[in-house]
Amino acid sequence: MLCLAERTFSFMSLSHSCQWPPQTEVYSRNFCRPVVFQLTQQQFIKGIIMSVPAKVLLVDLNNFARYPTLSIGYLASILRQAKFTIDVFSPLMVGVRGTIREARPNVLGLPKARLNHRVATSNSRWVRQFRNYVAKRQHSGITAHQQAVLEAFRESLMQSAPQAVLISTYLMYYEVCIEMCRLCKEQDIPVIIGGPYFVQEDVYAEWVKIDGLSGLIAGELELEAPNIINSLLNKQDVSHHQGVLRFASDGTIKGKVARPLKTLDDVPFPDFSDFPWHQYPNRIVPIVTGRGCSWGACSFCSDVTSTAGRTYRSRSPENVIAEIKHQYERYNVTNFVFVDLKLNSNLSVWRAIINNMQTVAPGAKWIASVHVGMEEDNGLSAEDLIAAAKSGCVRLTTGLESGSQRIIDWMKKGTQLDLIGQFLKNARAAGISNRCTMIIGYPNETHEDIDASARFLADHVDDIERIMLNRLAITAGTPIVRQLKRNPDRYQGFHIVSENAALAQVEHYYEGVSRSDHRGAVNQLLAHVVGINSKELLTQAQDFEGVM
Numbered sequence: 001m002l003c004l005a006e007r008t009f010s011f012m013s014l015s016h017s018c019q020w021p022p023q024t025e026v027y028s029r030n031f032c033r034p035v036v037f038q039l040t041q042q043q044f045i046k047g048i049i050m051s052v053p054a055k056v057l058l059v060d061l062n063n064f065a066r067y068p069t070l071s072i073g074y075l076a077s078i079l080r081q082a083k084f085t086i087d088v089f090s091p092l093m094v095g096v097r098g099t100i101r102e103a104r105p106n107v108l109g110l111p112k113a114r115l116n117h118r119v120a121t122s123n124s125r126w127v128r129q130f131r132n133y134v135a136k137r138q139h140s141g142i143t144a145h146q147q148a149v150l151e152a153f154r155e156s157l158m159q160s161a162p163q164a165v166l167i168s169t170y171l172m173y174y175e176v177c178i179e180m181c182r183l184c185k186e187q188d189i190p191v192i193i194g195g196p197y198f199v200q201e202d203v204y205a206e207w208v209k210i211d212g213l214s215g216l217i218a219g220e221l222e223l224e225a226p227n228i229i230n231s232l233l234n235k236q237d238v239s240h241h242q243g244v245l246r247f248a249s250d251g252t253i254k255g256k257v258a259r260p261l262k263t264l265d266d267v268p269f270p271d272f273s274d275f276p277w278h279q280y281p282n283r284i285v286p287i288v289t290g291r292g293c294s295w296g297a298c299s300f301c302s303d304v305t306s307t308a309g310r311t312y313r314s315r316s317p318e319n320v321i322a323e324i325k326h327q328y329e330r331y332n333v334t335n336f337v338f339v340d341l342k343l344n345s346n347l348s349v350w351r352a353i354i355n356n357m358q359t360v361a362p363g364a365k366w367i368a369s370v371h372v373g374m375e376e377d378n379g380l381s382a383e384d385l386i387a388a389a390k391s392g393c394v395r396l397t398t399g400l401e402s403g404s405q406r407i408i409d410w411m412k413k414g415t416q417l418d419l420i421g422q423f424l425k426n427a428r429a430a431g432i433s434n435r436c437t438m439i440i441g442y443p444n445e446t447h448e449d450i451d452a453s454a455r456f457l458a459d460h461v462d463d464i465e466r467i468m469l470n471r472l473a474i475t476a477g478t479p480i481v482r483q484l485k486r487n488p489d490r491y492q493g494f495h496i497v498s499e500n501a502a503l504a505q506v507e508h509y510y511e512g513v514s515r516s517d518h519r520g521a522v523n524q525l526l527a528h529v530v531g532i533n534s535k536e537l538l539t540q541a542q543d544f545e546g547v548m
Helices: 041-051 070-081 109-120 125-137 146-160 171-186 201-207 222-233 317-331 347-360 382-390 405-411 417-430 447-459 479-486 516-533 539-544
Strands: 023-027 034-038 055-061 085-089 164-169 191-194 215-217 244-247 284-287 335-338 365-370 393-401 433-440 466-471 494-500 505-510
Touching: 055 070, 055 146, 055 171, 070 085, 070 164, 070 222, 085 146, 109 125, 109 516, 146 171, 164 171, 164 222, 171 191, 171 201, 191 222, 284 317, 317 347, 335 539, 347 382, 365 539, 382 393, 382 417, 393 405, 393 417, 393 539, 417 433, 417 447, 433 447, 433 516, 447 516, 466 516, 479 494
Parallel strands: 055 085, 055 164, 164 191, 191 215, 284 335, 335 365, 365 393, 393 433, 433 466
Antiparallel strands: 023 034, 215 244, 494 505
């Protein structure tokens, strides 16, 4: 299908003719005589409208990162290639800043963390719900300043005057999206919403019913964006595009979820020119080399049940290296963050980055997440890490999750503590800053498991520079939810309390976390975490403070 913005019509100016219908002439192939066509008034007016490039407003509600958003960058690049005019609305443009990860704690950091955990694990459901409500409002700048964001969006609609609005969002901004759709409906502007979790039926069944929403994206459809917008502007049924859902007047949902995108090299490099670069603490470019995770078995992980996480697919090494060179030259940046779930999923890509980074982007520094798997070659040997450091790698994040091998096995992490410990020592020796994620409150967890986590951190206090410690949050569609519903007796004292389909949240309560011995063990663990997070980062990694 031709893009609306690519269709052009040649008309004679009305000022040159007083007759209706106007005439236009083109020359026949023999170049001897013109062939005159007469256009109806409807054709003429439609032609004028279609000769003007359509304007699309891209709305970025992924305000966690301290760098431009990939999904918006991809859409901007693809739509510009199709000759659409693009404006971008980002909360950062109106002073709403992204979340800082693992901010260095002050003197109140430890008592605050302990109080927060005590309230979050209260025996009273009402106390827990109130705490969750307060946390939700403060979770990001967008939720904390929701009214200001909506007012800025209203002004953006008036100034930009788009013909269509595309919103990229996390589920947590459901209420914000409802209001944005209402504002667009008031101005008769069609709206498409996309995000990372709309392939889950319970989730999309709620979102697709938002009043004023023209279509919900359930798949990786960036390459189809021009055609979808064309259908939208031509008043056609957008659900004819696989992966676009809409709520019909008869109360049914039209359309179906799209299959995972396999031809990742076909996606053009993202265009970040619309982002307010001057407002970021540092100039950092995000890159994703693959979608999904080659391990993909962790029981708690919602990333692998997300839109882009279904099955693992990789770009070619050549395509990735070409993008690094392109972004380095276009934006004059030397800081890169690879946002793959695990960058060492494809060792050919992993080693291509290590071997070519300084050639295509001299002086570059980069960070990534990796999985310390049990494969014979996981790409993370001491030699690999030394080479990575020489190529500019300054920080690696890995999922430790627990210092108890028993809990790690329950989680189906596919890791061993001795291998993770050796990785941390080798990476630190190579000059790489280590960041670990951890989870507490997993089913069947005891105070002995928490004690084991504290001991692991004590043993590796010199090797780790940041810890992201989270209480277990359960997301709809993940393996652990299926296990709990299929065999609830498997996890003693662990209950599903309620479910919020629109947010894919499964509220749960684990009796074990309210035991005094468990709380005491967590208090000791928090002391280790706060101590580690109070460190100053390695000099070479400081540009990425608070990023990942």
